[in-house]
């Protein structure tokens with residue numbers, strides 16, 4: 260380094276020169292590190308350069324350069340991580356909680372594949388690592404990017420950080436031209452304890468468990484911090500691939516190992532449900548001694564061609580399941596019972612506990628779910644209770660172990676936030692506040708949900724700002740967000756807001772004026788309409804206007820006969836179409852009807868729609884195949900594959916599979932012994948196909964866009 264003069268001793272002229280030199284030098288090292296992957300100096304030396312730059316700037320704030328490295332970090336801080344769209348979605352896993360669930364899983368797989376009892380079904384059992392999943396993309400043997408799972412379709416770009424992990428090879432020899440390796444970023448238990456000790460000694464934040472520590476360490480905007488953290492990576496899966504890795508899961512893992520990845524252990528190849536369960540119990544006894552936290556065992560169908568046939572349901576593969584371990588328990592005293600009002604107005608009683616450590620995490624609150632649960636448990640303030648924590652799940656109260664002698668608990672008759680009446684539907688256990696948008700708890704929660712990551716994802720509009728803008732009436736409903744630019748001057752100069760941060764916020768808002776329909780629907784926070792259902796709706800109706808018109812019709816149909824509408828003869832066409840969409844049940848349909856039946860919601864929707872460009876969502880497989888976008892109905896017994904597989908296959912090709920025949924049906928596939936549906940198809944003039952004709956059509960339609968996948 261050319262200059263090593265003490266910062267305090269620099270004159271203004273020298274400082275100006277030194278800042279110019281540092282800006283150039285740091286930019287040079289940034290490029291060597293990030294773009295060329297060939298750093299010339301150690302991280303410590305690099306950090307020293309940055310610290311020197313900052314120290315000089317602190318002494319001479321008027322000399323801060325436009326291209327100062329400190330501003331670049333500032334920019335990176337504000338924009339957070341870039342986004343990466345996964346070529347193949349990153350899935351979640353279905354859960355099994357007991358032996359029956361596991362047996363059922365195996366039966367389901369056998370049935371789907373149409374295996375006879377004598378045919379062997381090999382299952383690979385692997386420990387389920389409690390970390391966070393990441394996807395590493397290699398092209399021609401070079402790591403091109405790394406992303407977190409995010410919402411499964413889009414994750415955060417953590418390339419620079421993942422490169423700092425020793426377990427992550429930067430180049431591969433002998434790998435397929437395109438290879439996405441997926442696996443878990445985790446922290447060993449001993450490393451975690453040591454890290455927490457170091458953090459505590461330095462007066463820095465400590466972590467509740469190894470998973471949080473891993474997530475917090477990976478998601479650092481400054482990769483040099485990540486590098487100092489003891490993160491590791493196990494490879495256990497793959498995404499996009501230019502050629503198959505191997506014929507089986509076990510062999511594919513070996514291939515990953517030979518490419519330089521670490522594998523999670525212990526694993527076992529099991530052939531019967533008994534073998535699977537024996538392995539689960541064996542891992543259970545070893546759990547405490549394993550160097551890393553696990554929260555269960557994952558079972559995967561070993562044959563990859565079978566995995567491909569099994570495909571996925573919603574967000575989880577059909578060929579795998581996670582068998583969870585039982586939760587951890589502890590005893591403590593309930594100090595107070597309070598009631599929270601959620602985003603949808605649901606009142607949830609919460610036990611505020613004398614803090615207690617459960618499996619290494621301090622717990623001070625546990626959910627009591629609802630009034631019925633309180634009565635069932637017979638809990639009161641002052642009682643000693645047993646609680647349990649299971650992974651990510653909110654801790655729960657299991658039972659009363661000692662009566663504290665206090666009076667019985669009385670559930671409130673009014674909303675603790677806005678004072679409106681509370682109501683509960685027949686047969687429902689949850690009380691709800693009737694205040695809707697006037698209830699601060701709901702409106703604020705709805706707004707937070709509206710801007711959240713999976714919804715509008717507006718950066719810079721966090722919980723705190725929403726609450727602040729709500730209190731000052733700047734944002735009272737979603738549409739107000741898009742009017743915020745009218746208040747630009749009022750915003751600048753408020754505490755914590757500068758011209759720059761206001762501009763950034765307003766730009767972030769502008770950027771979201773165009774929004775895909777599925778995100779829009781999800782953002783509305785309608786009860787029972789989660790991300791998956793929102794996606795289904797968007798895909799089925801195609802565009803916003805079509806969806807709105809259909810939902811208005813559903814609400815109208817229901818208005819005529821609010822309770823009677825469930826009788827088959829009274830189901831209207833719009834309602835029938837809605838519930839005909841795969842997995843959209845009556846609960847979701849009724850909830851949509853209720854939403855569109857309330858004037859204040861319709862108003863909110865109209866004013867929003869007027870300000871936005873809501874983009875259409877296309878069916879999953881584009882192209883002009885004979886099947887994409889068509890509505891098909893299966894009837895009778897199929898001979899070549901099970902009904903489940905046929906349905907999954909049709910959906911994978913972009914078809915909508917419906918349970919009933921109407922004028923909108925494009926094809927009815929008629930198996931053996933078909934009954935009324937085949938007859939109805941003929942009456943309505945809907946085209947019918949034999950199973951073989953259907954298979955020909957499906958085979959002709961495949962080919963475009965389908966490739967080997969995990």
Ligand code: AMP
Pocket residue numbers: 350351352353385386387388389390391392408442443495496523557581
């Ligand atoms: P969940 O998030 O509970 O739905 O479980 C799915 C997650 O389990 C995946 O996204 C992975 O992050 C994680 N996981 C941990 N170990 C494994 C494993 N051996 N195979 C597959 N997934 C795993």
